[in-house]
Amino acid sequence: MTMEKGKRHVSLKDLAKEIGVSISTVSRALNNHPDISPEVTLKIQKLAAEMNYTPNPLAMGLLKQATRMIGVIVPDLVTHFYSSIISGIEQIAEEKGYYILIASSNETLQKEIKAIENLMKTRVEGLIVCLSQETQSYEHFDRLIKNSIPLVFFDRVCRTDEVPSVVVDNVDAAQKITKHFYKNGFRRIAYIAGPDHLNISQERTRGYLSGLKSCGLDFYPELLEKCNLSTKDAIKATGRLLNLPKPPDAIFGINDTVAFAAMKEIKSRGLRIPEDIALVGFTDEFHSTVVDPALTSITHPTFEIGQEAARLFFNRIENPEANPVQVILNTKLVVRKSSVKFYLSH
Amino acid sequence: MTMEKGKRHVSLKDLAKEIGVSISTVSRALNNHPDISPEVTLKIQKLAAEMNYTPNPLAMGLLKQATRMIGVIVPDLVTHFYSSIISGIEQIAEEKGYYILIASSNETLQKEIKAIENLMKTRVEGLIVCLSQETQSYEHFDRLIKNSIPLVFFDRVCRTDEVPSVVVDNVDAAQKITKHFYKNGFRRIAYIAGPDHLNISQERTRGYLSGLKSCGLDFYPELLEKCNLSTKDAIKATGRLLNLPKPPDAIFGINDTVAFAAMKEIKSRGLRIPEDIALVGFTDEFHSTVVDPALTSITHPTFEIGQEAARLFFNRIENPEANPVQVILNTKLVVRKSSVKFYLSH
DNA sequence: TTGAAAGCGCTAACAG
DNA sequence: CTGTTAGCGCTTTCAA
Numbered sequence: 253m254t255m256e257k258g259k260r261h262v263s264l265k266d267l268a269k270e271i272g273v274s275i276s277t278v279s280r281a282l283n284n285h286p287d288i289s290p291e292v293t294l295k296i297q298k299l300a301a302e303m304n305y306t307p308n309p310l311a312m313g314l315l316k317q318a319t320r321m322i323g324v325i326v327p328d329l330v331t332h333f334y335s336s337i338i339s340g341i342e343q344i345a346e347e348k349g350y351y352i353l354i355a356s357s358n359e360t361l362q363k364e365i366k367a368i369e370n371l372m373k374t375r376v377e378g379l380i381v382c383l384s385q386e387t388q389s390y391e392h393f394d395r396l397i398k399n400s401i402p403l404v405f406f407d408r409v410c411r412t413d414e415v416p417s418v419v420v421d422n423v424d425a426a427q428k429i430t431k432h433f434y435k436n437g438f439r440r441i442a443y444i445a446g447p448d449h450l451n452i453s454q455e456r457t458r459g460y461l462s463g464l465k466s467c468g469l470d471f472y473p474e475l476l477e478k479c480n481l482s483t484k485d486a487i488k489a490t491g492r493l494l495n496l497p498k499p500p501d502a503i504f505g506i507n508d509t510v511a512f513a514a515m516k517e518i519k520s521r522g523l524r525i526p527e528d529i530a531l532v533g534f535t536d537e538f539h540s541t542v543v544d545p546a547l548t549s550i551t552h553p554t555f556e557i558g559q560e561a562a563r564l565f566f567n568r569i570e571n572p573e574a575n576p577v578q579v580i581l582n583t584k585l586v587v588r589k590s591s592v593k594f595y596l597s598h
Numbered sequence: 599m600t601m602e603k604g605k606r607h608v609s610l611k612d613l614a615k616e617i618g619v620s621i622s623t624v625s626r627a628l629n630n631h632p633d634i635s636p637e638v639t640l641k642i643q644k645l646a647a648e649m650n651y652t653p654n655p656l657a658m659g660l661l662k663q664a665t666r667m668i669g670v671i672v673p674d675l676v677t678h679f680y681s682s683i684i685s686g687i688e689q690i691a692e693e694k695g696y697y698i699l700i701a702s703s704n705e706t707l708q709k710e711i712k713a714i715e716n717l718m719k720t721r722v723e724g725l726i727v728c729l730s731q732e733t734q735s736y737e738h739f740d741r742l743i744k745n746s747i748p749l750v751f752f753d754r755v756c757r758t759d760e761v762p763s764v765v766v767d768n769v770d771a772a773q774k775i776t777k778h779f780y781k782n783g784f785r786r787i788a789y790i791a792g793p794d795h796l797n798i799s800q801e802r803t804r805g806y807l808s809g810l811k812s813c814g815l816d817f818y819p820e821l822l823e824k825c826n827l828s829t830k831d832a833i834k835a836t837g838r839l840l841n842l843p844k845p846p847d848a849i850f851g852i853n854d855t856v857a858f859a860a861m862k863e864i865k866s867r868g869l870r871i872p873e874d875i876a877l878v879g880f881t882d883e884f885h886s887t888v889v890d891p892a893l894t895s896i897t898h899p900t901f902e903i904g905q906e907a908a909r910l911f912f913n914r915i916e917n918p919e920a921n922p923v924q925v926i927l928n929t930k931l932v933v934r935k936s937s938v939k940f941y942l943s944h
Numbered sequence: 945t946t947g948a949a950a951g952c953g954c955t956a957a958c959a960g
Numbered sequence: 961c962t963g964t965t966a967g968c969g970c971t972t973t974c975a976a
Contacts, residue, residue, distance in 0.1 A: 308721065309719065309721060310721060311660055314660060339702070351699060353697060542885065544865070
């Protein structure tokens with residue numbers, strides 16, 4: 253039961269010395285190698301359990317050139333959206349005996365690049381990434397692709413021909429919103445979009461436009477606003493809409509920051525939601541119900557996004573040559589007070 | 599410029615072969631060892647940069663018995679409170695060249711124990727932990743303490759004689775709230791607490807009681823409610839308060855879940871905040887301003903809590919024998935509409 | 945059925 | 961100034 257002082261972990265060597273066999277015998281016994289006699293095997297396994305032996309992942313990593321670590325890069329850590337996705341990734345990773353190393357890009361390209369560098373330094377086996385808001389060039393990812401580092405994107409994606417990815421059906425989601433407005437009697441439907449280079453922004457714009465069309469509504473360019481996804485900018489965009497000679501009677505915001513900013517601005521002008529102007533956002537459950545009025549919104553299957561991303565990652569590792577697939581998940585429109593004039597709660 | 603195929607990282611060996619010197623020369627050159635001639639050093643460093651050499655942390659870890667990884671265990675990942683603390687930890691860790699491995703206990707003892715096991719298996723150098731809500735026995739930590747694994751607690755803490763910790767001044771915070779209510783004309787002040795075994799719950803109760811006393815108010819046991827920190831239970835607790843023959847004119851909730859649940863229940867009964875009943879919570883900035891009315895609340899210096907915890911951790915590593923200290927950070931009462939009858943916005 | 949030895953990438957003591 | 965060697969913990973030939 254001895255362990256050299258200062259050492260915090262028992263090694264094969266310790267076990268071997270204790271029992272009086274060679275290190276390789278211990279190794280084989282613990283791996284249930286058939287060569288070792290049952291009695292010896294049992295004795296070694298028992299001692300190992302007693303002494304709390306756990307294999308040293310550093311040694312294994314060095315030997316096998318595999319750290320069983322995945323790097324995950326998200327734009328931020330403090331929103332429910334990403335942390336919930338991370339939980340999904342973690343769950344699948346744990347099942348596979350992998351650990352994840354989390355880094356945040358803080359929505360900047362510079363920190364995204366830095367995060368990749370750092371994670372690669374730690375010898376993660378690959379990366380699961382959501383692009384930062386700023387990211388418009390992709391050389392840092394091309395480098396990874398060239399070195400065949402396993403890579404998966406989610407939500408904000410690029411290079412989808414070469415990299416597996418998981419996204420939600422943004423076109424469909426934006427269509428759902430537009431149609432929902434229409435069904436509830438709203439006709440001047442505005443949309444506050446994000447930066448053009450983000451796939452999610454483009455796709456939601458497409459859904460908005462096709463939604464209008466399928467409802468037989470005309471598109472008025474002044475009802476399509478843009479912002480940089482900050483609260484401040486979103487408030488300004490909302491202001492421009494409300495200042496229009498013919499302001500909209502319904503607005504939908506590209507994400508929760510934008511939706512809440514819009515809500516603030518609308519209220520601050522003394523307008524009522526949804527009587528004067530209806531509002532819908534892309535948000536998560538919790539925030540939507542905590543505000544007043546409760547916000548109708550598209551909710552993302554965040555946990556599943558994470559799970560899918562992790563599954564794609566392991567597919568990649570197990571089958572590096574397979575063609576990259578894109579998994580498209582469905583969103584759900586959850587109707588609450590903010591978009592229905594005569595709301596019957598149940 | 600050759601690199602064996604299949605290898606994703608350049609090693610000292612690769613560099614040595616490329617230049618035609620020994621591995622140790624390369625090692626020394628990269629460590630700026632004075633023994634190596636300037637020219638050789640320069641040449642090696644140049645090549646290393648060109649070939650994107652980065653030292654293999656597995657090899658270093660094995661050699662130095664130090665992984666430069668810290669395990670962080672939080673009750674959950676998806677609230678701003680913990681993710682913001684994690685950001686604080688991360689910042690300090692990064693400065694020291696450490697990485698953090700994050701695990702969530704999901705507020706259960708079982709997952710907390712499992713998380714410790716898993717993290718120890720990965721050979722983290724130590725742990726920074728916030729206890730799960732369930733945790734009432736501490737043997738799993740005693741084991742770490744006995745093996746002198748560096749350990750730091752934050753927010754929900756135990757064994758503070760042996761383990762450094764960082765907390766906020768909960769007594770003071772609860773006093774501030776009580777006094778704030780008093781100053782604004784409220785006299786029947788209720789408090790919805792959490793489970794007794796949590797230090798934060800106890801401390802806030804103490805602050806509530808001493809706050810009442812210093813305002814010259816009597817304590818009415820029926821105004822001290824308890825819940826298990828779930829929304830459902832908090833709604834029930836609020837209900838009980840509102841059903842009282844003489845209901846309170848002010849409530850404060852032990853955390854944001856409770857405060858928002860209380861808000862919902864109060865509104866659902868057609869009562870106005872703060873006209874009929876005032877409300878204060880412990881929350882973060884973002885949530886407090888998004889609800890209506892904006893919620894007066896105690897905000898925690900979350901990022902700093904993380905920073906302090908990390909600093910304590912490194913103190914521990916650098917000076918294992920020092921007496922464990924407890925860092926107590928101050929909270930801030932941010933007054934908003936929910937607790938002031940005649941609110942002048944500025 | 946078991947042991948010895950090599951090697952994963954790196955540093956440091958010891959030799960030249 | 962530079963090379964050789966041993967060893968961190970582990971698996972895996974190769975020998976016995």
